[in-house]
Amino acid sequence: MKLSVVVPCRNAAKTIAIQLDALCHQQWHDDWEVIVADNGSTDGTQGVVEDYYGRLPGLRLIDASKRRGAAHARNVAAAMASGEALVFCDADDEVGIGWLTAVGNALLSHDFIASRMDIDKLNPPWLAVTLNNVQGSELRRAYYPPFLFHAGSSGMGVKKALHDRVGGFDETLREREDTDYCFRIQLQGVDLQFVAEATIHIRYGDTSEALFHQARRWARYQALLYKRYGRGVPLETPWRSYVQTWRDLIGCASRVFRTETRPAWMKTLGTQVGLLEGAIRYRVPPVCEAYPSESVCRIVGMPVQALVEKFMESRLDPACGVVEFSAANPRHGMEVRKTQRASDKLGDS
DSSP, rough: OOOEEEEEEEEEEETTHHHHHHTOOOSSSEEEEEEEESSSSSSSSHHHHTTTTTBTTTTTEEESSOOOOOOHHHHHHHOOSSSSEEEOOOOTTTOOEEEEEEEEHHHHHHEEEEEEEEOOOTSHHHHTTTTTOOSSSOOOOOTTTTOEEESSSSTOOOOHHHHHHTTTTTTOOOSSHHHHHHHHTTTOOOOOOOEEEEEEOOOOOSSHHHHHHHHHHHHHHHHHHHHHHHHTTTSHHHHHHHHHHHHHHHHHHHGGSTTTTTHHHHHHHHHHHHHHHHHHHTTTOOOOOOOOOOHHHHHOOOHHHHHHHHHHHHOOOOOOOOEEOOSSSSTTTEOOOSSOOOOTTTTTT
């Protein structure tokens, strides 16, 4: 099975050589290629990539600058890929030893996989120890409907036919496009498989301010995903939880002045700001991350585990409001079909 390694990039001249060096040391028993999709770099990234011609199998540098965003860059590269499977890695990360072999072997048995993330190698010690590695040992499940697993796009692998079937990444999303991608594929009835043997080293922003802005964007788009996929399932006391987090944040405001605690404090601040922006923009409550409690599930007449299982069982049922791409232009927006009220489908009592 031929693999196509896709590396989206924009102004990555300072980091992409580390990624390409790591790819030079990868092995796969069959054919493979590397496609670097440039999203409009102006810092000399193209020159850095060109230095690797002849060192990486089938290396191609393609122009993916028609539309801003990593989602567009990945989709353009996927359309030009000749492999049966696509594997994605970001230009500012670094694939671990044996990564390609591990993801390739996993894709022989599974259609959709995610790598284990490491946050220690590429980040300062003061940053790594304060952040939670959410994909270090297992996949993360969304704490809001549809309660499905999701993973970061860097280190992700998928059969090309499946990628094409769901319409690729949603190019209207500037953040959380990987979470949306995971949801849509699982709603097609395909499970996301965690591959612990495939390690990818992730790079975060190297300042607390960068973490703030990243968390703010993620939280804002989290509200949009809840609106798309929530199917009317309510969140438990969302505003109470949101306000309580503000109280806690203010109560420990002194942490912003300490090097070892400032990153986590700023990241939480960014999340709070983004949650409010998302709530206002998309007209939903703040989507604070908390597993659905029994009180929420009583509203729809089902216990917690049954609610999660119901979402999973109904993935293929269009009556449940499955989100799908517009047939006219699958990358320019989403449509939601609902032939029943979500409360009816989930067992309203």
